[in-house]
Amino acid sequence: xxxxxxxxxxxxxxxxxxxxxxxxxxxxxxxxxxxxxxxxxxxxxxxxxxxxxxxxxxxxxxxxxxxxxxxxxxxxxxxxxxxxxxxxxxxxxxxxxxxxxxxxxxxxxxxxxxxxxxxxxxxxxxxxxxxxxxxxxxxxxxxxxxxxxxxxxxxxxxxxxxxxxxxxxxxxxxxxxxxxxxxxxxxxxxxxxxxxxxxxxxxxxxxxxxxxxxxxxxxxxxxxx
Numbered sequence: 001x002x003x004x005x006x007x008x009x010x011x012x013x014x015x016x017x018x019x020x021x022x023x024x025x026x027x028x029x030x031x032x033x034x035x036x037x038x039x040x041x042x043x044x045x046x047x048x049x050x051x052x053x054x055x056x057x058x059x060x061x062x063x064x065x066x067x068x069x070x071x072x073x074x075x076x077x078x079x080x081x082x083x084x085x086x087x088x089x090x091x092x093x094x095x096x097x098x099x100x101x102x103x104x105x106x107x108x109x110x111x112x113x114x115x116x117x118x119x120x121x122x123x124x125x126x127x128x129x130x131x132x133x134x135x136x137x138x139x140x141x142x143x144x145x146x147x148x149x150x151x152x153x154x155x156x157x158x159x160x161x162x163x164x165x166x167x168x169x170x171x172x173x174x175x176x177x178x179x180x181x182x183x184x185x186x187x188x189x190x191x192x193x194x195x196x197x198x199x200x201x202x203x204x205x206x207x208x209x210x211x212x213x214x215x216x217x218x219x220x221x222x223x224x225x
Contacts, residue, residue: 003052008183009195017044017198021176025214031223035090038146038221041176041198042094049142049196050076050098053170075169077101078138084109084145084157085129087218091146091176099142105132107160109153117150117208121181125156135165141172146217148175148197149210151185158190172196176217179203179210 002014023029024037054073061070079102083092086108096102107130111123135141143161148154154173171193173186178197181204187195201210209216219225 003048003196006200008180008187009178009197009200011200012045012048012196012198014044014048017041017048020044021198021214024176025212027215029220031220034220038090038176038217039094039097042091042144043097044094045174045196045198046095046098049140049172049174053140053172075138075140078136078140078169079103080105080133080135080139080141080168082107082132082141082143082157082161084143084153087146087216087221088144090221091144091174095142095144095174102142103133103139105161106130107132107157109157111150111153111208113207121150121204121208122185123150123152123208125152127156127160130160132161132164135161135168137167137169139168140170141165141168142174143172143193144174146176147210147213148173148178148182148186148195149204150179150208151182151189154182154186155189158186158193162190170194177201177210177213 004011020041054075056071057074058069059072061068079099081102082105108128115124173193173195175197177199205211
């Protein structure tokens with residue numbers, strides 16, 4: 001098992017996930033390689049969710065020679081992936097390689113950088129667009145955002161999702177890099193959510209960026225400033 005319980009979050013410790021994240025962190029990794037790295041990391045994380053969380057069932061299989069017994073993963077048709085625009089777009093592209101039949105939703109959410117963090121370490125969040133599929137009982141919901149910093153954006157996103165979701169089987173918040181402050185804020189606010197991340201970094205700086213982090217994932221993926 002390569003998902004470890006670290007109290008505030010579950011850490012994905014797969015060797016390829018750690019290798020890919022290290023390449024993403026490097027300042028010399030340019031846009032195309034960065035985007036491809038996020039896609040790869042999303043795919044690895046998706047497979048880890050399948051292996052670590054989802055159950056299998058025995059099924060009869062007819063081979064060219066005889067009938068035997070195989071295994072199928074249960075619930076692959078009951079997955080909802082929520083893309084937190086824009087940085088999560090390549091990350092979600094990778095997740096869809098693991099869950100090709102997933103329903104998809106998008107939420108455009110961003111923090112007001114000019115306003116800055118308040119005394120509680122939170123940013124004001126603007127939600128510009130929300131389009132969610134129906135979330136049903138038995139669904140596994142994965143909310144993807146590469147960076148979980150203060151947790152302000154994710155809390156706003158989850159509030160919108162849960163306002164429309166009647167029920168679900170599992171709720172995962174998936175990130176590549178997380179700060180302890182964000183994990184605590186999201187975990188305390190949404191106790192039903194399981195927080196999955198590839199790395200828990202040291203801290204947030206005075207501007208609310210994760211240190212050591214990997215910079216602004218959206219700017220690096222889309223070559224903007």
